[in-house]
Amino acid sequence: MSPIDSDKFYTEAFLYSYYGKEHVSTVVASGFTYKVLGFFINDQKPQLLVFINYLLHSISVVLLVKSGRLLYREAFNERLFAFFCFLSPLVFSQLSYFIKDYFSLFFAVLSFYLWVKVNEKFTFLKLVLLFLSIVLSMLFRVYAPVYILLLVISTGYLSRGYLYLTTFLSVGFISFFGLKSILFIFYGVLVVYFVPNFLNLDNFIVSPFSTLEGVVIFLVHLIIIFKITVTKDKEEAIKYFSMVMIIGLTLSLVSAFRVTYASGYDSIGNAYIADNFFRKKIPVTYILLFYFFSTKFFLRKFK
Known part of the structure; x- marks a missing residue:
């Protein structure tokens, strides 16, 4: 239950409203997310919930690999990218904690992937999903769209x-x-x-x-x-x-x-x-x- 925000998230999810119902914050958004996940897992133990971080981490890597394939084809070094993502000590050091970083990252990466798909072939549904994904990323970190912007910049677009x-x-x-x-x-x-x-x-x-x-x-x-x-x-x-x-x-x-x-x-x-x-x-x-x-x-x- 560290860092300190982890206790806030758990309190919001399973005990009581940390700030009160009238207050909206990233703690409330994260707590609600854990509450929903806890409902499906049918348990309130942090040890069972934190595996969601690893799942989000894994899906984020997969989405980035798929984005790299679409953008760079065979030129993207996907094996080395995945290798370093799954062995990064900095990334792994926080996977066992209640934190919002993996949630905000996941929705930012999902937004980037949807942006790539929109540019590949535009559909209104993809655009709507892209907008919703950006909004969801901001529920966990207000500045999460910066992650999307950085990924776009990494492609050299505009x-x-x-x-x-x-x-x-x-x-x-x-x-x-x-x-x-x-x-x-x-x-x-x-x-x-x-x-x-x-x-x-x-x-x-x-x-x-x-x-x-x-x-x-x-x-x-x-x-x-x-x-x-x-x-x-x-x-x-x-x-x-x-x-x-x-x-x-x-x-x-x-x-x-x-x-x-x-x-x-x-x-x-x-x-x-x-x-x-x-x-x-x-x-x-x-x-x-x-x-x-x-x-x-x-x-x-x-x-």
């Missing part, structure tokens, strides 16, 4: 608009939170590369596998940056750095909002990374792996 989008989001963020928010953005981008923080040697003792995975992903980032620099591939550069910036902006928004508006939050000390970003990197890991094994630098065959 790449000319990425610079305008990142500039607009950055200016909007700074305008709303002030110049101090530049530091939030800086640390948000650092989270992309350094969470889990492999520069802290103690992490190799506390969570060795997740930390080693962080080292590997960081090295892959360096390889992509090196390849972009050597080949002077502007299109790939725009796609990659737009993804990194949007992830950083999203995480920095979470920090800035919590520091500015969360009641009782002590902003002394770790003010610019004001949340559990280890857990929030879970959906990002799927997205980055999908990008890594679909980019031309890691494709099984060049298009």
